[in-house]
Amino acid sequence: MGGSRLWRNRLQRGFIMKVRIEDTCTACGLCVDTCPEVFEMGDDIAQVIVDLVPAEHEDAAQQAAEECPVEAIIVE
Ligand code: SF4
Numbered sequence: 001m002g003g004s005r006l007w008r009n010r011l012q013r014g015f016i017m018k019v020r021i022e023d024t025c026t027a028c029g030l031c032v033d034t035c036p037e038v039f040e041m042g043d044d045i046a047q048v049i050v051d052l053v054p055a056e057h058e059d060a061a062q063q064a065a066e067e068c069p070v071e072a073i074i075v076e
Contacts, residue, residue: 017053018076019061021046025072034067035060045072 019038021031025045032039032046037057040049053061065073 016055017058017061018051019048019053019065020074020076021048022072022074024070025068026070028069030067030069031064031073034064039064039073 021039023045027041027045029041029046032041035057038048038050038053038061039046041047061073062075065071065075
């Protein structure tokens with residue numbers, strides 16, 4: 001019971017996911033289309049625009065990571 005309460009508190013705080021983009025990114029833009037709240041196109045490659053992924057965007061950020069054609073999105 002204590003464990004599930006802790007888990008719920010972490011979810012409510014909403015900062016349990018971090019993402020970063022490696023320089024193998026090919027700037028295809030897919031992650032920006034999938035989750036524009038977290039990813040944005042930079043000058044050369046995509047970039048992450050939040051320090052911590054808000055809970056409501058975690059699914060989309062995870063999906064973007066899985067769909068990245070070169071696996072350049074690292075979920076931490
Ligand atoms: S999906 Fe991957 S390769 Fe495409 S822009 Fe995003 S990080 Fe770069």
